[in-house]
Amino acid sequence: MTSVTTELKWVGKSPIRPDGADKVTGRAKFGADLMLPGMLVGKVLRSPHAHAAIKSIDTTKAEALPGVKAVMTAADIEPMSSEWVPAGELQLNYRDLSNNIMASGKVLYDGHAVAAVAATSAAIADAALQLIVVDYEVLPHVIDVEEAMEPDAPILHDDMFTQGVTPTPDKPSNVFKEVDIAVGDVDAGFAKADLIIERSFKTAPVHQGYLEPHAAVASFAEDGQAELWCCTQGHFSVRAYCAKLLGMDISDLRVTASEIGGGFGGKTTVYLEPVALLLSRKSGRPVRAVMTREDVFRASGPTSGAATWVKVGVTKDGKIVAGQAVLKYQAGAFAGSPIQPGCMCAFAPYDIENVKVKGYDVVTNRPKVAAYRAPGAPISEHAVESVLDEISKKLGIDPLELRERNAAKEGTNAAYGPKFGVIGFADTLAAAKAHPHYSAPLGPNQGRGVASGFWFNIGGESCATLNVAEDGTLVLATGSPDIGGSRASMAIMAAETIGMDVADVRTIVADTASIGYTFLTGGSRVTFATGMAVIEASKQVTETLRERAAKIWDISVDAVVWEDGHAKPAGANAGEFEPLSLGEIAAQAGKTGGPISANVALNAEGAGPGFGTHICDVEVDRETGAVKVLRYTAVQDCGKAIHKAYVEGQIQGGAAQGIGWALNEEYIYNKEGRLDNAGFLDYRIPVASDLPMIDTVIVEVANPNHPYGVRGVGEVPIIPPMAAVANAIDSAIGIRMTELPMSPPKVLAALDNGS
Amino acid sequence: MAKIHVTTTINGEPTEFLCEPQQTLLDVLRDELRLTGSKEGCGTGDCGACSVILDGRLVCSCLALGAEAEGQEVETIEGMADGDNFHPLQQKFLEGAALQCGICTPGFLIAAKSLLERNPDPSETEVRYWLAGNLCRCTGYDKIIRAVLECAADMRGNQA
Numbered sequence: 073m074t075s076v077t078t079e080l081k082w083v084g085k086s087p088i089r090p091d092g093a094d095k096v097t098g099r100a101k102f103g104a105d106l107m108l109p110g111m112l113v114g115k116v117l118r119s120p121h122a123h124a125a126i127k128s129i130d131t132t133k134a135e136a137l138p139g140v141k142a143v144m145t146a147a148d149i150e151p152m153s154s155e156w157v158p159a160g161e162l163q164l165n166y167r168d169l170s171n172n173i174m175a176s177g178k179v180l181y182d183g184h185a186v187a188a189v190a191a192t193s194a195a196i197a198d199a200a201l202q203l204i205v206v207d208y209e210v211l212p213h214v215i216d217v218e219e220a221m222e223p224d225a226p227i228l229h230d231d232m233f234t235q236g237v238t239p240t241p242d243k244p245s246n247v248f249k250e251v252d253i254a255v256g257d258v259d260a261g262f263a264k265a266d267l268i269i270e271r272s273f274k275t276a277p278v279h280q281g282y283l284e285p286h287a288a289v290a291s292f293a294e295d296g297q298a299e300l301w302c303c304t305q306g307h308f309s310v311r312a313y314c315a316k317l318l319g320m321d322i323s324d325l326r327v328t329a330s331e332i333g334g335g336f337g338g339k340t341t342v343y344l345e346p347v348a349l350l351l352s353r354k355s356g357r358p359v360r361a362v363m364t365r366e367d368v369f370r371a372s373g374p375t376s377g378a379a380t381w382v383k384v385g386v387t388k389d390g391k392i393v394a395g396q397a398v399l400k401y402q403a404g405a406f407a408g409s410p411i412q413p414g415c416m417c418a419f420a421p422y423d424i425e426n427v428k429v430k431g432y433d434v435v436t437n438r439p440k441v442a443a444y445r446a447p448g449a450p451i452s453e454h455a456v457e458s459v460l461d462e463i464s465k466k467l468g469i470d471p472l473e474l475r476e477r478n479a480a481k482e483g484t485n486a487a488y489g490p491k492f493g494v495i496g497f498a499d500t501l502a503a504a505k506a507h508p509h510y511s512a513p514l515g516p517n518q519g520r521g522v523a524s525g526f527w528f529n530i531g532g533e534s535c536a537t538l539n540v541a542e543d544g545t546l547v548l549a550t551g552s553p554d555i556g557g558s559r560a561s562m563a564i565m566a567a568e569t570i571g572m573d574v575a576d577v578r579t580i581v582a583d584t585a586s587i588g589y590t591f592l593t594g595g596s597r598v599t600f601a602t603g604m605a606v607i608e609a610s611k612q613v614t615e616t617l618r619e620r621a622a623k624i625w626d627i628s629v630d631a632v633v634w635e636d637g638h639a640k641p642a643g644a645n646a647g648e649f650e651p652l653s654l655g656e657i658a659a660q661a662g663k664t665g666g667p668i669s670a671n672v673a674l675n676a677e678g679a680g681p682g683f684g685t686h687i688c689d690v691e692v693d694r695e696t697g698a699v700k701v702l703r704y705t706a707v708q709d710c711g712k713a714i715h716k717a718y719v720e721g722q723i724q725g726g727a728a729q730g731i732g733w734a735l736n737e738e739y740i741y742n743k744e745g746r747l748d749n750a751g752f753l754d755y756r757i758p759v760a761s762d763l764p765m766i767d768t769v770i771v772e773v774a775n776p777n778h779p780y781g782v783r784g785v786g787e788v789p790i791i792p793p794m795a796a797v798a799n800a801i802d803s804a805i806g807i808r809m810t811e812l813p814m815s816p817p818k819v820l821a822a823l824d825n826g827s
Numbered sequence: 828m829a830k831i832h833v834t835t836t837i838n839g840e841p842t843e844f845l846c847e848p849q850q851t852l853l854d855v856l857r858d859e860l861r862l863t864g865s866k867e868g869c870g871t872g873d874c875g876a877c878s879v880i881l882d883g884r885l886v887c888s889c890l891a892l893g894a895e896a897e898g899q900e901v902e903t904i905e906g907m908a909d910g911d912n913f914h915p916l917q918q919k920f921l922e923g924a925a926l927q928c929g930i931c932t933p934g935f936l937i938a939a940k941s942l943l944e945r946n947p948d949p950s951e952t953e954v955r956y957w958l959a960g961n962l963c964r965c966t967g968y969d970k971i972i973r974a975v976l977e978c979a980a981d982m983r984g985n986q987a
Contacts, residue, residue, distance in 0.1 A: 086924060088921045088922060089921070089924075091929075092921040092926075093913075093921070094929075095926055095929030095932050096907075096913065096917040096920050096921060096926070096929075096932055096933075096936060097864065097904065097905070097907070097908055097913075097917065098862070098863070098864015098865070098903070098904035098905050098907075098933045099864065100929055101863070102863075102866065102930055104857075104863075104866075104867065105857075105863040107858075107861070195847070280964075281964045282928075282930075282964055283866070283868040283874060283876055283928070283930045283931050283962055283963070283964055284866070284868065284928070284930040285867070285868070331928075331929065331930075332928060333866070333868075333928050333929070333930025333931075334927075334928045334930060334964050334965055335928075336964070362867075364870060365868065365869040365870060365871065365873075365874075555927070555928055556927035556928060556965060557924070557927060715924075717923070717924035717970070718924055718927070720924075720969075720970075721924055721927055721965070721966050721967075721969075721970060722927075724966060724967035724969045724970070725927065725964070725965045725966050725967045726967075727967055728964075728966075728967030728968065729964065729967075751869065751871055751873060752868075752869050752871070752873035752874050752962060753871065753873045757962060757964060758967075758968075759959040759960075759962060760954070760955040760956075760958045760959050760961070760963075760968040760971070760972060761952075761955040761956045761958075761959040762959075763955075763967060763968055763969075765969050765972070765973075766967050766969045
């Protein structure tokens with residue numbers, strides 16, 4: 073029996089999403105939209121210092137203020153031992169997590185939480201925060217990653233001894249660990265090179281910039297059970313982290329993922345969630361805590377800023393013979409930058425015999441970094457893709473042609489370890505070359521750049537529950553928060569597999585008590601991994617439907633086939649029966665064996681790597697240094713686009729974020745180590761008038777490990793833009809920009825120096 | 828501090844509320860009237876997620892006081908659909924996948940409606956500049972701009 077037919081009815085189309093109506097009418101409930109009877113307002117007091125010892129915290133006046141129902145500090149959290157657990161594509165340490173949500177002993181960045189209150193109104197909560205007296209001893213701080221690596225730099229953690237070096241150092245350092253990746257012999261490789269280019273770059277830390285600030289509503293019952301409502305990419309992760317921090321049984325905490333107003337990796341950890349729970353436990357009342365935008369900038373995210381150095385050697389016909397990189401990534405106040413994936417991805421798109429990458433994970437007095445779309449990859453690949461552009465210009469080889477000559481393909485041993493299976497990198501290069509954009513004429517002060525990007529994509533643990541309702545419609549529950557239309561892609565895969573109308577599949581995101589453990593939404597895993605659970609559940613349901621039809625007809629189940637959403641006799645020998653629809657079988661479910669339902673729990677393996685190639689045209693204003701993106705085309709191998717419009721949307725959104733990273737976005741710290749631009753006015757994400765339309769080309773080289781060929785989409789598109797824009801600027805004005813963002817003052821200064 | 832009594836009209840419905848003198852219109856809508864469709868993305872007028880129409884003008888409700896609604900008409904996202912019928916912009920946003928996470932969508936819809944009421948035939952550039960006060964981090968704006976332009980064309984066609 074086969075239910076996955078070759079002619080696809082829904083996969084690749086763009087039906088209206090199941091949750092669409094709620095999102096265009098204001099009905100959808102996001103993190104801050106829930107109100108419970110008796111709910112208190114939770115607020116957090118944050119450090120004004122980049123680095124200081126907390127000598128004392130006096131909360132007595134705040135506690136005495138009428139209307140204040142609870143005050144908490146780090147003293148209310150059981151001390152955690154240092155323990156690393158997986159968190160998205162990164163790792164997380166419980167002791168650090170605890171110290172990040174509430175500072176213990178020291179504050180490590182401007183905005184670090186030191187205390188929190190719950191009060192009957194926002195005004196009272198604000199007044200209570202003013203009454204908390206914190207006695208700080210200000211310490212020297214360090215913001216820049218390379219300064220933090222200096223031997224005499226202020227040390228953030230006196231128990232941090234660099235890992236990954238032998239012998240283990242006896243002096244504490246801000247370098248948490250060193251990472252080494254090497255294949256072949258780079259010295260021998262460079263010896264064979266006709267041209268070697270090496271260059272240093274700086275990338276700015278950038279915030280994920282989700283429009284919805286973090287929000288949580290917690291309600292603790294007297295018996296120790298609690299409910300939590302929050303905007304998160306992974307409510308099962310929230311449950312695990314909060315239960316650990318509060319010393320609860322995991323099953324005593326029920327977490328509901330609200331609608332989520334963007335995340336991009338930034339909502340894969342916890343900030344307010346455990347604080348709201350602790351305040352609720354202390355006050356005996358529900359507590360809602362919501363970050364201000366200033367809090368979001370000062371105390372959540374971003375991704376690492378970095379200093380990178382790349383050296384690439386090529387023969388005169390453009391074959392890369394050696395690639396070397398040194399990558400220094402800021403982790404923020406606690407260890408755990410995405411240095412590992414950064415190192416692994418740097419040269420991953422290319423078939424290079426000799427590769428050596430050295431990475432450093434460095435703590436600085438900034439907020440702890442969080443995942444951001446393809447964490448780590450955009451930073452290292454920006455450097456490599458910039459150097460490749462320089463090489464193509466020096467050798468006079470078309471930049472796409474240069475990449476084609478070196479592109480990884482099926483069977484290539486990736487420098488980070490595995491051998492690639494079927495991949496579509498070459499297909500993206502060919503599609504870019506063939507796109508009319510690539511040969512369109514350019515005007516004065518205009519230039520074109522291209523760059524490529526690679527991301528692993530991931531699988532992981534997912535659950536799906538499919539319940540057939542009495543009328544033959546379906547309720548499909550998964551544990552994957554829907555951050556960009558995944559309910560629609562889940563419905564499509566179920567409808568396609570069963571052969572029914574997609575409008576008859578109602579997809580929901582179930583809470584942690586209503587479905588099995590599901591790893592978070594991230595790493596471009598949901599359509600792949602949760603999709604596999606959905607497809608498997610759909611297959612099981614069709615199997616059950618066949619059995620029920622066989623029972624109704626009183627024939628063997630082998631004599632029943634499932635086609636186009638109907639049970640039919642397998643052939644003339646099976647007997648003469650009118651096909652039974654899903655609804656007809658569902659209506660008789662009670663008489664044929666009970667409710668029709670499937671539960672699937674799996675750990676999806678075989679994620680298909682994703683590649684993208686972007687083309688960018690810019691115009692540089694020589695008077696102001698302003699760079700305008702005139703035209704942008706993003707080509708990506710998605711394996712298979714399940715919901716075409718949302719796949720395009722992911723690519724367009726990722727590209728836009730990359731353009732912001734390239735041109736505008738940065739954190740501005742003053743001499744005291746305080747963030748000077750903690751708002752959307754001064755931290756400028758791209759607005760509608762900054763961007764052109766973003767053309768997408770979806771390449772579909774199927775992932776053989778997924779029934780429909782899905783690879784995943786969301787991560788890859790943020791990788792190429794920084795280099796694509798830099799390469800375009802270089803084409804326009806003949807100047808290689810090496811520091812992000814390439815904002816007007818920097819471009820103007822480069823023009824002044826260059827002319 | 829004594830609360831202020833405000834009499835106003837919200838989405839065509841006569842409404843009264845009490846608010847603190849310093850309470851923003853956004854907080855009144857969300858916390859007092861439970862109209863949570865208007866979102867707070869920044870609280871400083873930079874993101875447009877709280878866009879409403881106050882006395883015929885497109886405003887960030889986080890920058891207006893609740894007390895300013897006295898005697899005025901306020902339109903919010905909750906009043907945009909007509910019974911079971913979506914406003915053409917809402918329909919076009921759905922058909923064109925002009926939203927991903929959806930948190931900015933109410934603000935975009937209110938702002939786009941206000942644009943089309945003033946200018947039924949905007950150019951792409953005019954749409955982009957009118958909506959430059961509404962931030963979206965998911966879509967890269969492409970499908971939003973297309974949805975507004977297509978909706979404008981449809982609405983003009985219907986009137987012709």
